[in-house]
Amino acid sequence: MQAERTPIFVKTFDFVLWLFPHTAKFPRTLRHTLTNRLEAALLDFQGTILRANRLRGGARLEMLDGADGLLDSVRMLVRLSASFGHLSQGQYEHAAERLTEIGRLLGGWRKATAEGR
Numbered sequence: 001m002q003a004e005r006t007p008i009f010v011k012t013f014d015f016v017l018w019l020f021p022h023t024a025k026f027p028r029t030l031r032h033t034l035t036n037r038l039e040a041a042l043l044d045f046q047g048t049i050l051r052a053n054r055l056r057g058g059a060r061l062e063m064l065d066g067a068d069g070l071l072d073s074v075r076m077l078v079r080l081s082a083s084f085g086h087l088s089q090g091q092y093e094h095a096a097e098r099l100t101e102i103g104r105l106l107g108g109w110r111k112a113t114a115e116g117r
Contacts, residue, residue: 007105015102016042018094022091023039034080038077049063064109065110068106071106075099078099
């Protein structure tokens with residue numbers, strides 16, 4: 001799977017590009033808590049799927065399970081950001097749609113990996 005052209009990698013990269021300018025506008029008081037955790041969780045997710053791409057079988061499946069947990073963290077932190085009013089309703093809806101789409105792609109990849117064991 002070539003990461004540069006595969007939908008999950010493209011959509012994750014695009015989401016990073018979309019989210020970071022928004023988190024840069026979060027209050028400074030949140031820089032060391034919510035903002036850093038959200039950015040780190042998203043980058044950790046991205047790194048995990050990139051590493052999973054280089055693995056096969058059970059090792060890949062294990063890495064994809066970890067990526068799923070990271071994606072859950074990103075979802076929760078995005079929701080928290082919106083609840084605090086740092087993302088507008090429209091921005092939250094956009095983020096939720098993108099994360100749902102990434103989650104579906106991850107689920108499909110995980111299923112294909114599990115069936116190929």
